[in-house]
Amino acid sequence: MKGTFQTIEGTSDLLSGTRRPLVRIEVWRHVEDVIHTVMHRHGFAEIRTPVLEPTGLVARGLGQLTDVVSKEMFTFERGDTSYVLRPELTAPIMRAYLQHHMEQKPGVRRLYYIGPCFRAERPQKGRYRQFHQFGAEIIGTNDPRADAEVIAVMMDVYQTLELTDAQLRINTLGDAESRPRYREALVKYLTPHTEALSEISRERLSRNPLRILDTKVEAECVLLEGAPRLLDYIDEDSRASYEALKGLLESLEISFVEDPMLVRGLDYYTQTAFELEHAGIGAQRALAGGGRYDLLAPAIGASQPVPAVGFAAGMERLILAMEASELSLPEEHPFDAWMVALGETAGREAFLLLQTLRAEGLRVGMELGYRSMKAQMRLANRARARQVVIVADRELEAEVATVKDMNTGEQLTIPLAQLADNLIKTLN
RNA sequence: GUGACCGUAGCUCAGGCGGUUAGAGCGCCAGGUUGUGGCCCUGGAGGUCGGGGGUUCAAGUCCCCUCGGUCACCCCA
Numbered sequence: 001m002k003g004t005f006q007t008i009e010g011t012s013d014l015l016s017g018t019r020r021p022l023v024r025i026e027v028w029r030h031v032e033d034v035i036h037t038v039m040h041r042h043g044f045a046e047i048r049t050p051v052l053e054p055t056g057l058v059a060r061g062l063g064q065l066t067d068v069v070s071k072e073m074f075t076f077e078r079g080d081t082s083y084v085l086r087p088e089l090t091a092p093i094m095r096a097y098l099q100h101h102m103e104q105k106p107g108v109r110r111l112y113y114i115g116p117c118f119r120a121e122r123p124q125k126g127r128y129r130q131f132h133q134f135g136a137e138i139i140g141t142n143d144p145r146a147d148a149e150v151i152a153v154m155m156d157v158y159q160t161l162e163l164t165d166a167q168l169r170i171n172t173l174g175d176a177e178s179r180p181r182y183r184e185a186l187v188k189y190l191t192p193h194t195e196a197l198s199e200i201s202r203e204r205l206s207r208n209p210l211r212i213l214d215t216k217v218e219a220e221c222v223l224l225e226g227a228p229r230l231l232d233y234i235d236e237d238s239r240a241s242y243e244a245l246k247g248l249l250e251s252l253e254i255s256f257v258e259d260p261m262l263v264r265g266l267d268y269y270t271q272t273a274f275e276l277e278h279a280g281i282g283a284q285r286a287l288a289g290g291g292r293y294d295l296l297a298p299a300i301g302a303s304q305p306v307p308a309v310g311f312a313a314g315m316e317r318l319i320l321a322m323e324a325s326e327l328s329l330p331e332e333h334p335f336d337a338w339m340v341a342l343g344e345t346a347g348r349e350a351f352l353l354l355q356t357l358r359a360e361g362l363r364v365g366m367e368l369g370y371r372s373m374k375a376q377m378r379l380a381n382r383a384r385a386r387q388v389v390i391v392a393d394r395e396l397e398a399e400v401a402t403v404k405d406m407n408t409g410e411q412l413t414i415p416l417a418q419l420a421d422n423l424i425k426t427l428n
Numbered sequence: 429g430u431g432a433c434c435g436u437a438g439c440u441c442a443g444g445c446g447g448u449u450a451g452a453g454c455g456c457c458a459g460g461u462u463g464u465g466g467c468c469c470u471g472g473a474g475g476u477c478g479g480g481g482g483u484u485c486a487a488g489u490c491c492c493c494u495c496g497g498u499c500a501c502c503c504c505a
Contacts, residue, residue, distance in 0.1 A: 067504085123498090124499060124501095275505095283500065289505060314504085316505085372463090
């Protein structure tokens with residue numbers, strides 16, 4: 001236990017054969033398969049960017065004042081550059097879009113990703129220092145159909161995984177002009193009540209007042225009921241695009257609730273904002289979040305805004321939700337067959353036979369080292385092998401193998417030349 | 429970063445007010461069946477009681493520090 005090395009705080013190994021779905025590799029593979037399939041169906045192209053990015057990209061992209069940038073980044077210096085382990089993927093994707101001049105390609109860009117991210121937070125349920133996100137972005141248009149499409153592909157992933165008990169909430173944050181006007185009104189309303197605010201909200205009042213809207217403090221929620229409404233301040237374009245989005249979602253029969261208190265924690269969001277929540281996964285209940293971020297590109301150096309909308313989703317939270325919703329999750333894969341050999345000569349022949357069966361496409365296992373038949377049979381059973389192929393001197397002399405069906409217990413003698421065909425036939 | 433709870437075999441846990449060889453179930457290995465799994469029976473291996481310090485004749489048990497885990501705050505996917 002001690003003396004050996006351990007995974008560092010808030011990180012974990014994903015393994016085969018564990019009882020815990022959250023770290024069971026078969027569950028991850030299944031979820032990833034579904035994500036790739038759904039994204040592919042919707043015409044999104046995969047993009048993989050480095051785990052390491054320039055610190056400046058993330059700091060300017062997400063905003064210096066956000067908690068993620070100001071206290072949750074893993075950064076290090078080497079030479080005269082500062083590197084960061086990416087805390088999210090939207091800024092890196094926009095960086096790639098600009099770097100590879102994707103705006104020069106015809107039409108809009110539909111991109112999706114899956115990969116690890118890092119945040120130096122205190123771990124708890126649904127929150128880890130290395131965690132995994134998947135997401136999709138549509139870059140190059142402010143058409144509200146893009147907002148609807150991003151939500152549609154997101155919902156399709158959960159739908160395909162049969163996770164149907166998540167709730168979608170949407171809101172609009174207004175554009176670059178209307179948001180500051182609202183911000184001003186909110187500050188004006190809250191300032192006389194400064195005394196009633198929590199310490200955290202008081203600090204936000206000057207730094208990022210919109211974040212006060214999603215407070216959990218009861219007294220503040222009551223106070224906010226009388227606050228100016230964001231919806232009353234937003235510009236015509238944002239309002240029209242928000243109405244269009246709602247109409248599209250209704251037509252697509254994607255159910256949602258409007259939540260005027262919904263705000264996002266990163267600076268780059270404007271207009272559409274949305275979040276998908278699941279009630280069964282603890283305090284970190286957001287499965288996915290997203291929205292429009294037309295201002296990200298100029299924040300990281302582009303000469304003009306690039307209209308874009310997307311979502312990001314947590315893989316760990318998705319798996320926790322699937323577990324909470326009692327969906328059946330993949331276990332270790334069974335074996336088609338298992339080789340059992342007795343003695344050194346047969347052990348060598350069985351090993352060669354094993355390889356030819358594998359070449360035929362069968363999933364076949366075998367213990368190495370010379371153990372008793374009983375021990376080998378037990379291993380075959382544990383591996384949930386459908387059939388066992390027994391080979392010893394007796395069989396080899398006659399050029400046959402004894403094949404045992406592990407469900408019925410039935411045993412047959414099969415000529416080696418017909419072994420593969422025979423195994424395949426009985427599997428079907 | 430703050431707080432609460434928890435660290436005893438590979439896993440899940442038991443160990444009344446400190447008392448001398450630290451236990452169980454499951455798992456693992458072997459045997460019962462000179463070539464046959466799942467059930468059953470028998471035996472075996474496996475533990476510096478997270479680490480360090482202290483109190484005491486005596487510490488898994490009490491105290492302090494430390495590391496790790498879990499959950500919550502905060503934050504966010």
